[in-house]
Amino acid sequence: MTETIQLGGAKETGFFPRLRTIIGRRTEGRGVILLLVILAVLAFTQPLVFTALPVTIGRIALIGIVALGLTAVILMGELDLSVASTLAASGVVVAIIPDLRIAIPAALLMGIVVGIINAFFIAIVGIASFIASLGMLFALSGLAFVLSNEVPVSIANQDAGLAFGQPLFGPVTPRILLFFLVFIAIQLFVTKVKAGREFFAVGGNRQAAYDSGIPVKRRIFTGFIISGFVSALAGVIYTLELTVATPTAGSTVLLASFAAAIIGGNYLKGGRGSIIGTLIGASSLGVLQVALFLSGVQVPVQNTLIGAILLIAVITDPSSLRAISARVRATLPDRTKVEAQ
């Protein structure tokens, strides 16, 4: 090549400039900062959190597993409000079928079907994902009540359930192990697999995705199937651990999983975020919940605090701070002066 042009955007050299650009490219900043602040405060006020590690990680896994599946959908700029009721319905399915070898695959299959139905309405019929998955939310929570006859259902094989709650090694219970497996699977999918990387394109600039020949509708199906499957898996775990399925299970999971994804730096309009971010967001929330619980804070007060922290985490994000200050300046009282002529 005879001639090149330099327009900025060159690769940085030197350790610190490289490090700075690498950090600048990450989206998890707010989640990391929040987690560090929480851990620092707790190290002094509530060190029990660290000794009760299995409880803490268990808590994180509970919120986190649903949030991880949800993130796949959020990356494409879509919403899945049906995650928590998928969890409840699949939990009931596990309990009402006596043979676990049939019950668990049936529950997981239900999650996949839920994802396909959601995606059908969104990608093929063209309904906004908020509405389509809201409908699914109602339908599934209704289904959970019908299947369970509106009462908690115990699983037939209590031994299997009790065994499921025991640690496999160290503090790692099957729930925690599954959580990390799901994390690794989705993380690899959206960072290494072509189809998964294209989720960012679908969420970041859908027209560009179409124009480049990316099968956008198929990607939407994949995303919702991931979200449905993972939620159903969470329902299975929930029921096995408690050895009983309640149709109201996971009522707090919906909002907590969205909060985890948002704190983790995922942009609700899509195209920006990461699975690691959601993991960090879920960790912050989980640690906080356990700490508040150990400190004897009442659940409603806990929720108020979590809400406040969600807002603080979002508005203290550097990019949001810039946008907010611009907006505040624009809405300041106008300075029309009257000059006599």
Place this chain on the structure above:
Amino acid sequence: MAAVVEAKNITKAFGGVKAVDDVSVSVEAGEILAVVGENGAGKSTLMRILAGIETQDSGQVIVSGEVIPKSDAKASIDAGISLVHQELSLVPEMTVAENILLGSAPTTVGITRTRQMKQIAQAALEEIGVSVDLDERISKLSVALRQFVEIARAVARKPKVLILDEPTASLTPAETDYLLSMLQRLADRGMSIVYISHRIPEVFRLCDTVTILRDGKQISVLDVAKTTPQQVIDQMVGRELKKDLESKRSSSPGHVVLKAVGIRAEGVNDISLEVRAGEIIGLGGLVGAGRTELVRAIIGADPRKLGKVTLTVNGKTKVISSFESAVKAGVGYVPEERRTDGLALTMTVAENITLPNRKELSASGFQLARKIRTFADDLSKRVGLRPPEIDREAGQYSGGNQQKIVIAKWLGRRPALIVLDEPTRGVDVGAKAEIHRLVKELADNGTAVLVVSSDLPELLELADTIHVVRDGTITGTLSQEEADEKRVMSLAAGEQVENA
């Protein structure tokens, strides 16, 4: 030599209006073909059809003798047609390398081969001679660099034909210079290039052949070496240059109402202008020249970096610092995008018309229903709304009638200054004439009028004085007597007007 790509008798209509009407173009290996025309001449639509993004009503696209299936973006890319879009179509949070290979990243069993992807991306960037960090996210790059990444993406597909739609719109002169020599190099190596531009000098520097479109029709195909810029502009404009003398107003402008000094804003570079009472000032130029940005900065709808704007009404001068203060001081604004900015489509006509007049029509916070009805009724009749049913939703009306509603909304305030941005775009001929009549009537009643229009005949009919804007500055000012379509077009496209 045989044509590499040929479009035969392409026709495409949008809702009865033929955007492209029986157009045929062909380009040979190593040839650079320019496609020029005024705004709305059908250039972009034609290119989107070539790229398989838009479906033609009739006609064929043929690449190396093979007919390409309609509206199949992937098939067009595979056949060797690569389009660099006018609007940037990159994914902001993906890396440079990922964007260059968007949708076509190399994989083994579905897993992206990152190293190979980067090699291909690097090769494409080297081919166009641009150096950039492959791992950087698009959102962190300058607009110019994004444009080059976009071109790298098109080049990475190893196209036979590279189509560029207004690639220099957001580039500085130096960057433009580089882009043009880069395209020349690509063509020298046998790539065919279709170059769409408003900018005539670029066409003459770069291209071999020029196809001129006007109102969707192909006017001519000229050999660039055997023509002159003035000839090309003549054919782009093409209309009979008769001025409708009857429509001319006897203007006797009053005092200066709007005074804008040294306006600088995004896309606006130090512009000053004045509008007097009863005067219509037109802002001419090409789409993207900075006219909308200018008027929005003047009335405070978008932030200004620098500059002062004052409005003088009844001997009192007020400084305009925000849109709110502008409306209070007596400015009416009919925006470019009436569907999104100008109207609440689900509200009734009456509600829309009375939106900026809430205070006058209410007593201690309560709205006076009867007063609102007579007020809205009067105005909708005055602007010739058809049918004048003020209880209908605004969204049920046609484009022309919607525009009348927006104008009625501001008429009710008896504005000292009214700013209209593309007041008749997408409006049928009848409504257009009525809107023109209304604008003139406003001026005759002493309102200062500032009109932005890309529609040359409209500008010539309405404006007492035309400022032509290009690249954020005023490149020329023409009085109604001096103004004709060719002069406005020449100033807008960056050609010197002969003997001006």
